[in-house]
Amino acid sequence: MSTLHVSICGGGIGGLTLAVVVGKYGTHPVEIFEAGPTITTIGAGISFFGRTMDIMKDLGLYDELVKMAIGPPQENIGPIFRKSDQKDGYHWFSRNLKREGGQLMLHRKDMVEFLLRNVPASCKSTHPRGWTPTIPVTDVLVGADGIHSATRGTMYKRLAFSIRDDKSRERLFDCIDPVWTGVLVYRNLVPATKLLKEYPDVELPTSLTLHLGKNKHVVTYPVSQGRELNVVIFHHCGAFGGPFEGRWVTDVSEKENLDLLEGWDVRAEALVKCVERPSRWALHSLRPLPHYVDDQVALLGDAAHAMEPHFGAGAGQAMEDAYVLGRLLTHELTHLGNVADALKTYEEVRLPFANGIVQRSRDVGLYYSFSVSQDGPVPAHGIPEELDCLRKSIEDAWAWQSESEWVWGDAEQRWRAKCGMLAKL
Numbered sequence: 015m016s017t018l019h020v021s022i023c024g025g026g027i028g029g030l031t032l033a034v035v036v037g038k039y040g041t042h043p044v045e046i047f048e049a050g051p052t053i054t055t056i057g058a059g060i061s062f063f064g065r066t067m068d069i070m071k072d073l074g075l076y077d078e079l080v081k082m083a084i085g086p087p088q089e090n091i092g093p094i095f096r097k098s099d100q101k102d103g104y105h106w107f108s109r110n111l112k113r114e115g116g117q118l119m120l121h122r123k124d125m126v127e128f129l130l131r132n133v134p135a136s137c138k139s140t141h142p143r144g145w146t147p148t149i150p151v152t153d154v155l156v157g158a159d160g161i162h163s164a165t166r167g168t169m170y171k172r173l174a175f176s177i178r179d180d181k182s183r184e185r186l187f188d189c190i191d192p193v194w195t196g197v198l199v200y201r202n203l204v205p206a207t208k209l210l211k212e213y214p215d216v217e218l219p220t221s222l223t224l225h226l227g228k229n230k231h232v233v234t235y236p237v238s239q240g241r242e243l244n245v246v247i248f249h250h251c252g253a254f255g256g257p258f259e260g261r262w263v264t265d266v267s268e269k270e271n272l273d274l275l276e277g278w279d280v281r282a283e284a285l286v287k288c289v290e291r292p293s294r295w296a297l298h299s300l301r302p303l304p305h306y307v308d309d310q311v312a313l314l315g316d317a318a319h320a321m322e323p324h325f326g327a328g329a330g331q332a333m334e335d336a337y338v339l340g341r342l343l344t345h346e347l348t349h350l351g352n353v354a355d356a357l358k359t360y361e362e363v364r365l366p367f368a369n370g371i372v373q374r375s376r377d378v379g380l381y382y383s384f385s386v387s388q389d390g391p392v393p394a395h396g397i398p399e400e401l402d403c404l405r406k407s408i409e410d411a412w413a414w415q416s417e418s419e420w421v422w423g424d425a426e427q428r429w430r431a432k433c434g435m436l437a438k439l
């Protein structure tokens with residue numbers, strides 16, 4: 015392994031994890047360029063499943079992570095699904111997460127601070143306010159700069175201008191900007207004491223609970239050691255890929271929030287009635303990208319595959335990218351002469367997988383809002399056969415969390431095989 019200079023644009027969960035992995039397995043100088051002055055904590059909670067926990071175990075950080083979790087890892091209680099678009103809503107089904115290695119919930123802020131504490135001391139980071147990145151002189155540039163990634167913009171313009179065919183060039187330009195998913199998201203915090211006081215008969219959700227119904231679904235789970243509930247309402251009200259007019263994020267009236275769940279089960283209605291200062295987000299995602307890598311530049315996390323949040327998988331996927339990329343960069347066979355091939359190997363392993371999750375996240379959002387099942391459209395009559403079909407679609411969609419092998423296994427095998435072939439040339 016020779017020493018490579020690694021520059022990371024973006025110090026979010028993906029960029030910081032990459033610095034931690036490079037620090038654990040190598041001695042490369044790492045520099046993080048972070049544009050924001052502070053960590054954004056909006057949205058509060060973030061959940062991780064078995065695949066991410068395996069990575070944290072490998073990095074020797076799992077025990078410390080568990081101590082910061084909102085509750086102990088929950089093996090047996092998976093998400094609880096309720097059918098709630100009727101006054102007499104009911105418990106529909108729940109998922110057992112044992113196969114997936116359980117679920118861990120943390121505050122985003124705690125997670126970022128935890129990663130920061132574990133970044134190697136030698137790693138330099140730059141936080142100038144209002145700073146716009148210029149590409150530094152470096153051996154490897156990693157764009158971990160989120161959904162609006164400037165690195166992606168530069169990379170895709172460069173790729174597009176190198177192509178003669180107009181249609182292919184247009185397709186690359188179409189990958190640069192995020193698209194509206196047709197979903198509006200209402201993100202709210204509810205004080206548990208307020209809910210208990212105003213609705214003493216309504217049971218407080220103690221784990222991830224989803225209220226599903228036609229065109230809308232509500233996700234709720236406890237945060238701040240149970241003092242508050244994160245209540246996120248998804249309103250599927252537009253077409254995927256259409257333009258979004260107006261501001262992406264805006265404060266809304268409590269009435270707008272309330273009107274959404276009129277006629278719904280009291281457990282869902284009570285949550286929105288106790289909301290304080292609601293805000294609305296126009297949910298955007300990326301179209302599946304055809305490339306994560308160009309020469310010695312790579313994209314990871316939301317910069318490569320910003321997805322709808324219905325599996326709570328975006329941060330976990332960013333960490334899987336970071337882990338695989340970090341292990342390749344610090345691999346004993348990697349050096350300046352073949353680092354572009356190492357990045358290609360990262361792309362071969364991560365692009366098909368992560369793009370698959372982008373598509374599945376989108377599909378599961380449609381199942382949650384009773385818009386479609388795997389086998390076709392589902393009218394909202396709620397007859398048992400239709401509901402069984404939807405339930406199966408939801409359960410199948412989640413299966414990927416337990417399907418795959420250890421994330422590094424395939425990448426290492428490919429890299430060793432490729433280095434063997436390169437040596438013979």
Ligand SMILES: Cc1cc2nc3c(=O)[nH]c(=O)nc-3n(C[C@H](O)[C@H](O)[C@H](O)COP(=O)(O)OP(=O)(O)OC[C@H]3O[C@@H](n4cnc5c(N)ncnc54)[C@H](O)[C@@H]3O)c2cc1C
Nearest residue numbers: 024026027028049050061159160315316326327328329330
């Ligand atoms: C409502 C909602 C709920 C979610 N819940 C979950 C969940 O439960 N579990 C889960 O795994 N994921 C969840 N996600 C997704 C998750 O938050 C993201 O996928 C994850 O944060 C992506 O990490 P990242 O490091 O790629 O990008 P980000 O976290 O966006 O970090 C990018 C960083 O780059 C910086 N930056 C941007 N531009 C520049 C620039 N030009 N130069 C330098 N720095 C720059 C930013 O300031 C930021 O710090 C959720 C998302 C949403 C919207």
